[in-house]
Amino acid sequence: MTVDxxxxxxxxxxxxxxxxxxxxxxxxxxxxxxxxxxxxxxxVEDPAHAEYAxxxxxxxxxxxxxxxxxxVLTRRFDAEATSLQRQGELGLWASLLGxxxxxxxxxxxxxxxxxxxxxxxxxxxxxxxxVDPTNLLGMFRGVNNGGWDPNSNNFHLYTIVIGSQTLHATxxxxxxxxxxxxxxxxxxxxxxxxxxxxxxESFTFSAVYNAPVVFFCQNNQWAxxxxxxxxxxxxxxxxxxxxxxxxxxxxGNDVLACLAVxxxxxxxxxxxxxxxxxxxxxxxxxxxxxxxxxxxxxxxxEREAWEAKDPILRLRTYLESETDTDEGFxxxxxxxxxxxxxxxxxxxxxxxxxxRMAIFENAYADGHSLVDEERAQFAAYQASFSDAEGxx
Amino acid sequence: MAVQKLPLAKAINESLRLALETDPxxxxxxxxxxxxxxxxxxxxxxxxxxxxxxxxxxxxxESGIVGxxxxxxxxxxxxxxxxxxxxxxxxxxxxxVTQLAKMHARxxxxxxxxxxxxxxxxxxxxxxxxxxESPEALFAHVAGLKVVSPSNSSDAYWMxxxxxxxxxxxxxxxxxxxxxDKGEVDTEAIPGPLHGARTLREGTDLTLVAYGPxxxxxxxxxxxxxxxxxxxxxxxxxxxxxxxxxAVQKSxxxxxxxxxxxxxxxxxxxxxxxxxxxxxxxxxxxxxxxxRVGGYHxxxxxxxxxxxxxxxxxxxLDAVDRSLAY
Ligand SMILES: Cc1ncc(C[n+]2csc(CCOP(=O)(O)OP(=O)(O)O)c2C)c(N)n1
Numbered sequence: 072m073t074v075d076x077x078x079x080x081x082x083x084x085x086x087x088x089x090x091x092x093x094x095x096x097x098x099x100x101x102x103x104x105x106x107x108x109x110x111x112x113x114x115v116e117d118p119a120h121a122e123y124a125x126x127x128x129x130x131x132x133x134x135x136x137x138x139x140x141x142x143v144l145t146r147r148f149d150a151e152a153t154s155l156q157r158q159g160e161l162g163l164w165a166s167l168l169g170x171x172x173x174x175x176x177x178x179x180x181x182x183x184x185x186x187x188x189x190x191x192x193x194x195x196x197x198x199x200x201x202v203d204p205t206n207l208l209g210m211f212r213g214v215n216n217g218g219w220d221p222n223s224n225n226f227h228l229y230t231i232v233i234g235s236q237t238l239h240a241t242x243x244x245x246x247x248x249x250x251x252x253x254x255x256x257x258x259x260x261x262x263x264x265x266x267x268x269x270x271x272e273s274f275t276f277s278a279v280y281n282a283p284v285v286f287f288c289q290n291n292q293w294a295x296x297x298x299x300x301x302x303x304x305x306x307x308x309x310x311x312x313x314x315x316x317x318x319x320x321x322x323g324n325d326v327l328a329c330l331a332v333x334x335x336x337x338x339x340x341x342x343x344x345x346x347x348x349x350x351x352x353x354x355x356x357x358x359x360x361x362x363x364x365x366x367x368x369x370x371x372x373e374r375e376a377w378e379a380k381d382p383i384l385r386l387r388t389y390l391e392s393e394t395d396t397d398e399g400f401x402x403x404x405x406x407x408x409x410x411x412x413x414x415x416x417x418x419x420x421x422x423x424x425x426x427r428m429a430i431f432e433n434a435y436a437d438g439h440s441l442v443d444e445e446r447a448q449f450a451a452y453q454a455s456f457s458d459a460e461g462x463x
Numbered sequence: 464m465a466v467q468k469l470p471l472a473k474a475i476n477e478s479l480r481l482a483l484e485t486d487p488x489x490x491x492x493x494x495x496x497x498x499x500x501x502x503x504x505x506x507x508x509x510x511x512x513x514x515x516x517x518x519x520x521x522x523x524x525e526s527g528i529v530g531x532x533x534x535x536x537x538x539x540x541x542x543x544x545x546x547x548x549x550x551x552x553x554x555x556x557x558x559x560v561t562q563l564a565k566m567h568a569r570x571x572x573x574x575x576x577x578x579x580x581x582x583x584x585x586x587x588x589x590x591x592x593x594x595x596e597s598p599e600a601l602f603a604h605v606a607g608l609k610v611v612s613p614s615n616s617s618d619a620y621w622m623x624x625x626x627x628x629x630x631x632x633x634x635x636x637x638x639x640x641x642x643x644d645k646g647e648v649d650t651e652a653i654p655g656p657l658h659g660a661r662t663l664r665e666g667t668d669l670t671l672v673a674y675g676p677x678x679x680x681x682x683x684x685x686x687x688x689x690x691x692x693x694x695x696x697x698x699x700x701x702x703x704x705x706x707x708x709x710a711v712q713k714s715x716x717x718x719x720x721x722x723x724x725x726x727x728x729x730x731x732x733x734x735x736x737x738x739x740x741x742x743x744x745x746x747x748x749x750x751x752x753x754x755r756v757g758g759y760h761x762x763x764x765x766x767x768x769x770x771x772x773x774x775x776x777x778x779x780l781d782a783v784d785r786s787l788a789y
Pocket of ligand 1: 494
């Protein structure tokens with residue numbers, strides 16, 4: 072496995088030389104990429120990846136249709152949220168468009184008793200965990216700072232501070248190991264996040280304590296305006312080696328490969344073999360968030376090239392050509408999508424603003440005299456208005 | 464043309480441009496500061512004109528940004544680093560507090576750390592969590608750091624020049640909800656001292672002290688109070704470390720009443736320090752206890768509740784009335 076950083080080390084003063092090798096290094100379509108379904112929707116049989124393929128060997132047409140359904144509904148939900156943002160119903164939205172396979176594949180690999188630590192874009196993983204998608208919208212609408220009970224689906228709250236959750240995931244996994252349980256943890260983060268100290272520290276801790284955690288990095292090529300080369304000089308999955316655990320790069324637009332590799336990694340964790348880094352090589356088709364304008368920093372052609380690798384299209388082609396899936400399935404799904412969109416829209420529009428006293432709720436579990444005092448002052452102040460209005 | 468009307472963000476942009484032009488040692492560093500020009504476009508166009516060597520897109524790592532800026536400063540550079548939002552400064556907090564703040568003293572004054580840390584801060588823009596906080600007191604509490612915040616375009620322009628020229632580390636808090644407010648900038652003016660408070664409105668009945676985003680609110684309060692026949696003096700503090708207590712004292716000796724306003728939580732905040740010092744200095748002049756208006760001791764609330772949390776016209780006026788009632 073060649074790593075291009077040596078070239079840079081030899082010519083440390085030559086910025087231009089260093090830059091060239093940086094462009095080359097993350098190796099788009101490198102041979103190490105695990106792919107089970109080609110962009111043309113055909114099964115890829117690569118003996119080098121048989122160990123992963125074994126995890127989806129017996130997958131039925133029904134299960135494949137299930138994955139397809141998950142991706143389609145997730146995309147529909149995401150599109151609805153984007154348009155709700157445009158209509159002023161949400162303050163912000165972080166779209167997952169293009170990352171459906173990475174999320175559904177890895178999400179469906181988890182077991183109910185596993186625990187998921189997402190960042191802020193894992194709407195598809197949330198879907199797999201059974202979180203009602205409308206719960207995800209509260210924080211984007213600005214009515215709460217979380218919005219669900221993490222323990223009800225073993226799906227932790229979204230984390231906005233980049234990389235923090237990888238340490239929480241590692242600690243949780245350390246707890247699982249201490250308890251002698253056989254569940255595992257999966258932590259999501261982006262290629263940009265891989266630069267954070269917290270992520271490096273989580274790699275260290277998980278390796279040292281052999282924690283049952285899978286680090287699932289969705290390399291969608293961009294951290295807002297910065298391409299992956301601004302974060303790393305080696306392909307991200309190769310980082311794991313330096314910490315003493317395996318790293319695998321999977322085609323993040325191939326739901327089957329994502330499912331297989333994540334299952335493989337979770338199984339390793341359950342067997343007590345420690346952490347794995349999975350790098351899902353994918354693409355953020357939209358803007359970073361609805362506040363972002365990608366035309367400032369990236370070319371349209373790039374997106375067009377990735378559209379050809381669309382995760383949903385690829386599975387559809389496969390379903391149509393290699394399975395007994397008929398038109399009726401797609402039509403039914405279309406109707407289901409529409410219904411989901413409608414429900415999301417209705418729920419969001421009806422989502423009330425929180426009561427103003429909610430500011431003082433839950434700052435502490437045990438209560439706090441200063442908060443009590445401020446709550447009382449706030450209430451009295453508010454009451455003074457209604458008294459005044461009442462007196463008018 | 465020396466006088467221009469510029470939005471606050473653009474004033475900082477022009478100021479950074481001037482600094483890059485005049486001093487080859489000045490560097491701009493941060494996430495997305497290059498092609499994108501920062502998420503608020505404060506560094507817009509600078510990379511295009513000064514190149515990737517001077518305007519540096521960094522990896523997504525705040526500790527790395529500040530830590531390497533310290534090293535660059537040790538090597539003779541003057542880095543101006545951008546932290547994308549207030550709530551994301553904490554991965555860098557260790558570097559700022561344990562290293563940046565203390566190194567000059569540890570080196571017996573033999574080294575200087577001319578690093579400016581720019582932080583867009585404060586609420587009022589309807590953002591998700593970690594995008595609306597006011598952590599200035601956490602920095603002002605640390606010896607070795609200077610902490611400032613402009614409230615208008617002219618100050619933004621000049622204070623940035625002065626911060627970059629300072630041989631001490633300066634934490635430069637930019638009131639993000641005022642980024643788009645336009646104001647006059649005289650690029651040939653002679654600016655006042657970086658750490659001096661400024662009287663923006665004269666008055667005789669009560670002094671309002673604020674900085675950054677709350678200055679505008681306090682000016683509106685003073686205008687509203689005038690209609691009720693009350694004469695309020697408005698001081699823009701501009702610097703939270705050091706604080707120009709002399710200016711506050713002088714005003715309070717005249718008006719005899721003081722209300723301090725900031726977005727940050729009141730508890731152990733900048734206002735607490737001002738209240739304590741002014742009580743010491745002006746005990747016999749005060750007609751009322753120094754009052755503070757600010758945030759509560761709770762996490763910054765979700766966007767739909769931020770108007771309840773942030774001090775607005777009514778809450779400040781209420782404090783004014785309470786003070787005048789003594
Ligand atoms: C500590 C911290 N610094 C900066 C930010 C601002 N920010 C939000 S998302 C983002 C880019 C993240 O990129 P990546 O990790 O690749 O994830 P992606 O959004 O592409 O999925 C940045 C810089 C943040 N949220 N947290």
